[in-house]
Amino acid sequence: MSGVHVSTTVNGDAVEFVCPPGETLLDVLRNRLNLIGAKEGCGTGDCGACSVTVDGRLVCSCLVLGAEVEGAKVGTVEGMAEGGELHTLQSKFIEHAALQCGICTPGFLVAAKALLDRNSDPSEEEIRYALAGNLCRCTGYDKIVRAVDAAAKQLATDATKSGKKSKRR
Amino acid sequence: MAETAPDTSFTNQDFKIIGTRPPRPDGVDKVTGRAKYGADAFAAGQLTALILRSPHAHAKILSIDTKRAEKLKGVKAVVTCEDLPDLTGGNRGMLDILENCMARGRALYDGHAVAAVAAIDAETAKKALKLIKVKYEVLPHVTDVDEAMKKKAPIIQPHIRTTGVDPKPKKASNVAARSQFGHGDIEAGFAAADVIVEESYKTEQTHQGYIEPHACLASVGPDGQGELWVTTQGHFVFRNTCAALLGMEVAKLKVTSSEIGGGFGGKTHVWMEPVALALSRKANRPVKLTMSREEVFRASGPTSSTSIDIKIGATRDGRICAASAELRYQGGAFPGIWGMLGAMTTWACYDLENCQSVAFDVLVNRPKSAAYRAPSAPMAAFAVESTIDLVAAKLGMDPVDFRILNAAKEGTRASYGPTYGPIGIGPTLEAVKNHPHMKAPLGPNQGRGMACGFWFNFGGQTCTDINVGVDGTVSLTVGTMDVGGSRASLSLIAAEELGIPYERVKCNVADTASLGHNDMTEGSRGTFSSGMATIFAARDVVKVLRNRAAAMWEIDVDDVAWEDGQAVAKGIAHSNLSPLSLADIARKSPTTGGPIAGHNETVADGAGVSFASHICDVEVDPETGATKVIRYTVVQDAGKAIHPDYVEGQFQGAAAQGIGWALNEEYIYGEDGRLQNPGFLDYRIPVCSDLPFIDTEILEIPNPGHPYGVRGVGETSIVPPLAAIGNAVSNAAGVRLNHVPMSPPRILKAINAAK
Structure with missing residues (x-):
């Protein structure tokens, strides 16, 4: 299976990754970008443990494909604190x-x-x-x-x- | 050791920081996404594992063909029960654990593991699962506890002979055990009764519903050494169990407890970790195994569904003169102790002359039941506390007054055997009686109910280390995991004992290679037992500090006192010596005898029993049968609240789980014996908009068996909600529900039937 090349922004940083077309944004964040703050509690969009924002919109990242965030702005819990200061x-x-x-x-x-x-x-x-x-x-x-x-x-x-x-x- | 074991009795000391509410030390990690849970560990070269599960409730496994899966490119290991030989040496309990992890010739429930694969990625592992061919011979099944007790029911474990009956049965049955508790003369008691109420109840199976699925990362080398990273309530017990099942040496398997994303008893059991280790051993690669939510529901232990008969007799003056119960608890496909625990708790709130409870532990084709927060007590309390309201009504008495009149107290012989010391049931009831909540007005279709609950609590094997750094900071090492703020409470205890600021203590949860054995974090024992060990480890440190100060001053150690975090030289002769702080002494430690440390190993006995009384207001929609909890108050005895925020949190969380159990949650099995709702969409736990604020009142009746008076607080408050809501629904809608959950269809049916 050939991968999809994706260029996106995560917590303000420009990021590129290659993932299979069926891979969820949650798996991309956790397994490819080492952002483990989003958790998989159900994988079906019922628990919200994987909540992130895509272009400011709150989504369950287990229901979004990695390939869908091309050119988008993704926000995760890791981006909430600014420098040493907690949100x-x-x-x-x-x-x-x-x-x-x-x-x-x-x-x-x-x-x-x-x-x-x-x-x-x-x-x-x-x-x-x-x-x-x-x-x-x-x-x-x-x-x-x-x-x-x-x-x-x-x-x-x-x-x-x-x-x-x-x-x- | 015995003669030097410290005195654990309660001493009424003035606390400086116990009872304050500082921020938890792991807070920043947990709000920034840095904290690492079960699924958050990664190892170089790790494989992804998946488990193939039985689609049948009950079947003979005729063959498992793994050849095609093994040949698939990227598959590194496939295991079946052949790879997990029986090394248990006749220990049936251990064999049950192994058989639950991987079926051995028989699939005993929908979701029972039959094979597992480890592959280079999840895609490959999924493909491999499809290539495994299992031939089943489907057998008749039974999933209902009452059906399973019938003579013609399919037998789930042919080796089972009911224990606790005389003579011992010759034939197999699904009743694994009968147990009985109580005292007095039941028949004479009922003969003296002016009123008698008899009712039967059913409760459906519920799951702990922790948001983090089971997850582990296993690594076993060809040298027989292994490591396991796992979300668990007891990594030491997991180590011992996994090592025994895999034929490994205990010291050569290091188990690290990850941060744990909820457990509530469900992570006290080994479900799949031996499979991950077996895959790793076979593949000679690290293996990561995580359950999907569906697997969590289908294959990790929910609590029992039950069927309970209650009979209570009382005299006109409001005294209960006889109480009897028969309880039938299913334990899934393996024998459990759940009915027995239910029977032990049945009458624990009351002071009874004549009482009896008889329990049956029953096997059905469902996943192995597991501990769930005060395991087995909520169902028994639902039955008892609903009936108590009926008896009070029949007597024309206020239900709170009736309970106060019959409540257990110091000196009461508990129905399960022991005689109570100072206990909190009476005080919680008095607090309820005087609570403003009880006097608040109710609107149309609204009703108020209350109920009581009991839990034993537990102590057990515990081991704690304290190491003092050269800068005067303190490292506290414990073996019970932090599932709800225990790092904060244990740090408070260490700081209190040493007389240093809370911020100077860092509490760490050690892996199995770094600390002695600790029992499971269960039975509300974390703060009770690790707290006790922390107190004595800190006092051990103080001994060392006094010795070092004496050496620095060149005076006798008996002339050195430890006051407010510093060594003080006693007597006029030493009045020229300025006090030495912990940091002063620590700084000099390299030249005064080396590292400063203290430790304590104990079997923490003396866990004090805990009681709670809850008040609940509900509104029942007569058109739909939907019930909304509009106000809720928890009153519980904590013995001593070390960190009140996290004590309140336990009360609130337990009440919320009880509310879900009472109103929504249930395992729904089809005629085919398969679970129909293995997901959070159809197994609906309470969400934020379902609940009101949950008010709490902490009572502190010191536990005589703990230096600070601490009682476990984690479990008791899941016990009263089922009956409190049942009683409230009865008062709101005029119908009494004897079947939990009181879901809209059940309530609507009852309303329509009453018309």
């Missing part, structure tokens, strides 16, 4: 003990970021429905919802502060 969602997840075993955590973080990117002030219900495609078996979701809510509020506060600063400038 607010990441630090709130730790602060609120929103993870136990942690296997679902990368998927939740990617999904929560996709939510906050389009809705900076979600209600509890909006958080719960936005994360309904991500399964967690450890937490009962309680502390996850609280962490996302706290992150949204923190980001809003940070935005206000930097807004004031930029006005002053």
Whole structure:
């Protein structure tokens, strides 16, 4: 079987790979690009542990083919922290003990970021429905919802502060 | 050793950092995707393995032809049971494990492994599976626990003779064991009753549903040495089991526990790891074997489905005078202890003069049942706590008051034998009674229920090392894996004992070559037993630190005290000596006697039993039968909450699993004996939008058998939800469901039948 040559961007880095036409984006990320943050929990798009974004859209990478991301921008959990600084969602997840075993955590973080990117002030219900495609078996979701809510509020506060600063400038 | 074993009794000490909520030390790894789980290890030259599984519920395997698969380019090894000879020396339990990993002449359930391949990639391995030809003779099957007990039922294990009955049966049956617990005179008790309620219940089979499928990376060389990277709740036990099944020497198989993506008991059992090792040995290459989600459902242990009869008698004044139960638990295709555990827990919440529980462990053509969080207790509690509500109603009593009146207390003889010390059932019930949740108004189609639960908890073999670095940081090495924040709680304990900041401790989970044996992380024992070993290892370190300080000061060690993380010279004679911190002493360690370390090896006895009481509000849609949990409160005794965030997390997670079990989750088998819903789409676990916030109240009734009073907290709260929801549904919809899950069709049927 001949491979497909793909040029894409992952977490801002230009990346090239060759994969069989039937190989999933999840397998490409994990086995070819050494990005193991996305996990395979089901392989059928039911658990969200493999959540990534493709051109800003939240997807289950187990349902996307590697060949489909030619020219796209792929975002994974590995791209959330900037330099040594965790994304607010990441630090709130730790602060609120929103993870136990942690296997679902990368998927939740990617999904929560996709939510906050389009809705900076979600209600509890909006958080719960936005994360309904991500399964967690450890937490009962309680502390996850609280962490996302706290992150949204923190980001809003940070935005206000930097807004004031930029006005002053 | 016995005379030097430390005193494990509870001492009421003032804590400085126990009970605080610092960030977990593995947090950053787990939010950045760096943490490595079962499927996240890679080895040079690794092969990909796949397992061929039986499509039949019960069949004789007439032949397995692997020749064409072996010839396929890229295939490096094919194994069947021929490659896993019986080396168990008559140990039937071990042979059962081996036979479950790979069928031996008979396929006993849909999904039973019959052969496996290792190939250069997944594509090739998939092709190879298709080239393996298995000839089956399909046999009659049985998947229901009550059907399996009938005389004409197909026999699943012809060697089984029911244990626990006299005389010992001559004929094989599917009843592997009968067990009985209780005390008093049941008949006299029922004769004295003013009211008697008798009910029968069924619960369907559920899966632990950990999000991480089983995964391992095995490597065995021609020198007989091997390594296994695996997601497991007990790498030491996995090592011993795999080594025995493969004829390897224990010390020559190093097992490393990966980060574990949930287990809940399901990763205490060896399911496929011996197959990966056998493939690696045959191919002489590292082999990676991961289960698909479908395989997890079909071939790794769910918990039992059950059928339970309950009879409770009470006097007009509200005292239970007799209680009896018959419990039938299926263990899948191999004998288990699940019915026995169910029977032991049946009446554990109550102070009863006359009680009895009789259990049958039954074989069916389903995957081998596994431990699932407080294994077997939720089903028994569903039956008991539903019936308790009925008795209270018949007496015209408030269900909480009725429970308080009959609750077990210190000095109560437990139905399973022992006499209780200080316990939390009464206090959790009082907390429920006084909780604002109990007084909150309810809307139309809404109802409130409550229920209690019990779990034994466990201690077991434990071993912990502490090594002090020259900069005064501390490396804590444990053998129980971190599945929900235990690195944080154990680091807190080490820091508390040594008197140093939490951030100075780094907790590591060691591989089997780096630490002594530790039992499975099961029975809510992680923080209890590794915590206990950590306390004593730290106190061992303090002894060394005092000696070193004495040497540095050139005074007698008896004149050196350890206070607030520093050595202090006692007495006026030494008032000129400034205290030495742990870091001061560590810095000098190369010249004062070398490395500073402490360790502890123990069999951690004294695990304190734990009780919980839950309150639940539901809304039942009378048109569809759909039930929504709208408010939920957990009250549980933790003994002592080391890191309250992660204690709450255990309560919440356990309650959520119980809610899923109560309302949605079930294994659905077709007439053909095949599992029809082996995926998260059709086996639906609760999602974020299904649940409310789950409120928690931690009670702390110290466990007398632990220096800090710790009790295991992980399991108990999966026990009450089934009945709490059943009782709430009954109050909301006016119908009582005796069959779990209370799925919309079942509730709708009950509503329509009641019209």
